[in-house]
Amino acid sequence: MTSVGSGPNISEEVFVFPASFAQQRLWFFDRLFPGTAFYNVPTAIRLTGVLDLAALEESFNEIVRRHEVLRTTFGTQEGQLVQLIASHSRVSLALIDLQQLPVSEREAAAQQTIAQEIQQPFNLAQGSLLRVTLLQLNSTEYVLVINLHHIVFDEWSIALLIRELGLLYSAFRAGKPSLRQATLTPLPELPIQYADFAHWQREWLQGDVLESQLSYWRSQLQNLSVLEIQSNRSHLNEPRYRGATQLLELPLDLSQALLALSQQEGATLFMTLLAAYQALLYRYTGQTDIAVGSPIANRNRRELEDLIGFFANSLVLRTDLSGNPTFRELLLRVRQVAVGAYAHQDLPFEKLVEELHPERQASRNPLFQVVFALQNAPIEQLELPGLTLSSFKFEITTARFDLEFYLWECADNFRSLWGDGWQQSEGLRGALVYNTDLFERDAIARMLQHFQTLLAGAVANRDTHLADLPILSVAEQHQLLVEWNQTERDYPELCIHQLFESIVTQSPEAIAVSFGKQKFTYQQLNSGSNQLAHYLRKLGVGSETLVGICMEPSPIMVAGLLGILKAGGAYVPLDPTYPAERLRFMLEDAQVSVLLTQGNFELPITSQAQPGNKGTDLKVVCLERDWEAIALCSEENLINRTTVDNLAYVVYTSGSTGTPKGVAVTHRAVNRLVCNTNYINLEPGDKVAQCANISFDAATFEIWGALLNGAQLVGIDREVTLSPQDFAQEIQQQQIDVLFLTTA
Known part of the structure; x- marks a missing residue:
């Protein structure tokens, strides 16, 4: 001194x-x-x-x-x-x-x-x-x-x-x-x-005493794994230690059953609860090497019991969960670990870290990242004469670890920072403090529910293997087994054009397609495609007749697709930017009998098949040139001649093997892609961008996803899509709601 x-x-x-x-x-x-x-x-x-x-x-x-x-x-x-x-x-x-x-x-x-x-x-x-x-x-x-x-x-x-x-x-x-x-x-x-304690501790903890303690912990903690709890966030390089707390209350019957199980297995309630917590961490992480920190009072001498001060120590309770043991077997392992740790509890945690010198990271605590404790400090009810006392609850906004899980028995005359809500409660109470930089509030609420469910499962059958212990709530089971696994959907037994016609009936004046300044309402698009369909039928287009369409994206192109389907045919999309030889192969391979195009394209076909030439089976319809004749046809819907199992289109692959291959797609397949989906909600008022060229399968979702759900198809110029800055600006200006983007 x-x-x-x-x-x-x-x-x-x-x-x-x-x-x-x-x-x-x-x-x-x-x-x-x-x-x-x-x-x-x-x-x-x-x-x-x-x-x-x-x-x-x-x-x-x-x-x-x-x-x-x-x-x-x-x-x-x-x-x-x-x-x-x-x-x-x-x-x-x-x-x-x-x-x-x-x-x-x-x-x-x-x-x-x-x-x-x-x-x-x-x-x-x-x-x-x-x-x-x-x-x-x-x-x-x-x-x-x-x-x-x-x-x-x-x-x-x-x-x-x-x-x-x-x-x-x-x-x-x-x-x-x-x-x-x-x-x-x-x-x-x-x-x-x-x-006096600090002086005694330093005098006593040296020589053989220190080595005996260190020897145990070296053996117990060698090659310790880092616990990696999956969260939607990662550890920050500069930890902020921001935290929040959620509370748990276990009912009296479950608490009594846990106490009975502990007594029957020769364990303490703390050991049983720790086993359950480590089992839950095993289920969350898939790791079998689970280390949990547990604070102890470290007042194992009578003269220390009445002293205020920082005596508390932390024990590292490392359990091997390999082999998918039963809960009974795990409890035995936890008991052995706990008994050994308490027999060597006098080694300060600080000396342990100093001895083991684990790899230090600013974002992680050394040796353990999660804490578990069953608190049993003898807290008396504060009584002040002339005053009525109650806890004043306030928000805890710090977290020293990733997770800190504290439990109390009701018989402890509970008082703490958590308020008065449990004064009349029974059973066990808990508080889970969590790092808000790592975990969302909803995730912690689920974790607490999983812990309670796992405890109930262990009580019901302690010989259940850890992987089979229940952790999901009834609501989560229903979500997993029914909501997420119920992939069957009711799809309308209607063809693409029939579904489109039903939308026309509901919203005839709504904008269906817009490409720049060109805009067609649903009624205008339906009328024009009906005229084209009547015209195509006169050319012999019927059920599953393959009709090529080689056009730039535009409202007229969309009318062309609908006209082909209404006539009963199936369209073969041809990108006009493809090499002539590739387009010629696709026309011949699909045995296209009718080709829709625009007047400004040089057709990739032989001179004998050029527009107006005789002596060829290929009939070429130039919508701009021939629209005067097409406009003489009826605007009324046609009598349907196809079923949902007839072809809607044939799209050719990129030809990675050297030769493009045609893939035939039915009306039913398109319906299942864009109607009554469980992966996206498409509805009237949405604006769907049309970015893909017509011969790319993404165009199927864009075009029919919009038109079969009453949305608006908005064309995006190809040059714009090649500039991220221009593309972003166009999306904002057009107020696009839905994009279908594929990785490059």
Whole structure:
């Protein structure tokens, strides 16, 4: 012990002691991430009644006097971290009066003030590591906010602070002149302090004792795998430790069944719950090497039980889940792991990391990324004379790990940061703290439901193999087995053109196609295609007659497709930019008897088959040249001569083997692609881009997806599609809703 003078908010001298191993870790973290509130330990309690402010403040100061660790700051001497303990220190109660606000705004203001307080970092080298704030909502209602740094406080310490606060406040309020007089004080003086523990720990943990502990953990944790829980987000290079919490309540009957199972298998309830948690992680990850961190009080000596301080240690519970064991077999493995770990619990986690020196990543904790605990710290109900107390729930916005899962038994007289919602509950209660940079809220809600379902399955049959344990809820099973697996759909027994005609009846004046300034309504497109169909029938087009169509995308081209189908034929799309030899092959291979084209194309056929020539079976219809004759035909719908199993079109492949091959597609196949789909909702009012050339199968979805669902087909110029910037601008200007894009 060394005297080094005075420090802030203290008087007289400061005494120097070595820091504990656990304090060393938190100090290092604070140096690595300065100015963070990551290790703040806050709690808030609502006080209703007549409050004695002086007695409350004196109670906290007596607690600070009793526990040296609450008068401690930290520094370094000769490169080593040390505790700087002030001989005297006082805590001032910060009173914030919210009564000037409208009543309706006070609760929100309290929440905001608490959020600011708990995110306010502590300076480990200066000032008190305990802050007490009192928010006054009205003359008889307060919120007491207690905030400490984890370097001087742990979960067990909460119970001690609550107990001492209740006893001391009662005594001060009763007007006892000096609690430090042995006959009057409600609390005996503490025989040792936290600094004594830190000194003893360093003296004891060396030589054979240290080597015995290290030997076990080296063997237990060699070649430890990193747990990779699938999430829709990845670990950040610079972790932000942002968190949220969701709660779980297990019913009494399930809790009792779990306790009975534990007793029958010679295990503790903690072991059974840990086995279930590791089984769930196995089901989520597929990994069989599962390591979970578990905090322990580390107060296995009687003289430590009444000390406030950071004693807690973390055990790495690594279980082998290989071979798809039954839950009973897994529980046996977990029991062996837990017994071994508790037998070697005296090795500080910090020494373990120092010894194993695992590969460090800023985005991951060393050795384990998930935490599990069954909390059993003996917390008494805080009672203050003249006051009614209840928890004041506030949002926890930090997460120290990927997942932290805490459970409590109801018999523990539960109190915590999570509020009063469980005061009348039975069974087990839990809180799952999760990293919001990794997990969505809905995913965590499903995880909690899966955990409960798995527990029920293990209770029902502990000899079930892990892979067979149920985890899905009834709703999820229905979704998986029925909704997602019900691929059968009711498709109309109508041909493409018949479905189109039904849309015409419903919305005749709606725009069907638009290419630049050219726009056709459904009625106009239907009338024009009917005239063409009547004309084609005069040329002999009937059921499954193959009709070529070699045109640039346009409303006239779409009318051509419909006209061919209405006549009973099947279209053969031909890209006019293809080489003449390739087009000639496709015409001959398909034995096309009629070809629709435009007047500005040079046809890829022999001179004997040029338009107007005789002596050839190929009839060429130039829509621009021949439209005068076509327009003389009826605009009425034709009598249908085809079925859904007749051909709708024949499209030729790219010819990767050297020769293009024609693929025949029926009306039914097109219906199934674009009608009553379960992968996209197409509906009237949508705008569907037509980007693909006519001979590419993507055009099938674009054209018929729009026209058979009452949407608008919007043509996009080919040159525009080749420029990402122009394409994006065109999509925005045309207000396109649906795009069908294939990878290049």
